[in-house]
Amino acid sequence: MSVADDTEERHPTLALDDTVHQRVRLGILAVAREAESVEFAFLKQELGLTDGNLSRHLKVLEDSGLVAVTKGYAGRRPRTWVTLTSGGAEALDRELRALRELVRRLDAAGPPPA
Amino acid sequence: MSVADDTEERHPTLALDDTVHQRVRLGILAVAREAESVEFAFLKQELGLTDGNLSRHLKVLEDSGLVAVTKGYAGRRPRTWVTLTSGGAEALDRELRALRELVRRLDAAGPPPA
Numbered sequence: 001m002s003v004a005d006d007t008e009e010r011h012p013t014l015a016l017d018d019t020v021h022q023r024v025r026l027g028i029l030a031v032a033r034e035a036e037s038v039e040f041a042f043l044k045q046e047l048g049l050t051d052g053n054l055s056r057h058l059k060v061l062e063d064s065g066l067v068a069v070t071k072g073y074a075g076r077r078p079r080t081w082v083t084l085t086s087g088g089a090e091a092l093d094r095e096l097r098a099l100r101e102l103v104r105r106l107d108a109a110g111p112p113p114a
Numbered sequence: 115m116s117v118a119d120d121t122e123e124r125h126p127t128l129a130l131d132d133t134v135h136q137r138v139r140l141g142i143l144a145v146a147r148e149a150e151s152v153e154f155a156f157l158k159q160e161l162g163l164t165d166g167n168l169s170r171h172l173k174v175l176e177d178s179g180l181v182a183v184t185k186g187y188a189g190r191r192p193r194t195w196v197t198l199t200s201g202g203a204e205a206l207d208r209e210l211r212a213l214r215e216l217v218r219r220l221d222a223a224g225p226p227p228a
Binding site for chain 1: 125126127128130132135136137138140141144145147148160161162198203206210213214216217219220223226
């Protein structure tokens, strides 16, 4: 009892996960992926965030197991380090696969009808 | 008085706009771009949405001038059509440029550190 639509590809945005896709969190995961760990102040500057906004999104990512947050010291100054977990790396890879597929699909469709 | 960071590229996620980037709205804009206009029921099915969820996101897109929503009839059945505006097409293009740049940057960085 299948219909034609059953055989079509699922739309690539259905493979996006809001936890990872949200603009600020996608930025955090992307920056964290480029280093072993990144400092809170660096993320804040790189992504143009306030302390509160960065903390809020880090909490969501930490609660989802996508990053680990570690507090420590550089000399006597307190520092917070953010590290992508293996689950976070996998989640970011899934996001990037879906984004590539979305871009590919829109490129294949050509410009919008006039 | 410039510092080294001033010469670095802005992180690509800073070019993302939440109105367009949000998962459901990105899906609506992407599907609408592939046709002259798309029917509400088609969008709903293609993106796996409820009436309420689709209506809510269409309202955001319409209020931002990114889509036009038209009500009409197919025979005696009421139909709602969604059309990407030129502003919507430009906003989606900006989003896709930022996503391509994000993917390019992460591909260039290679796999995450072990």
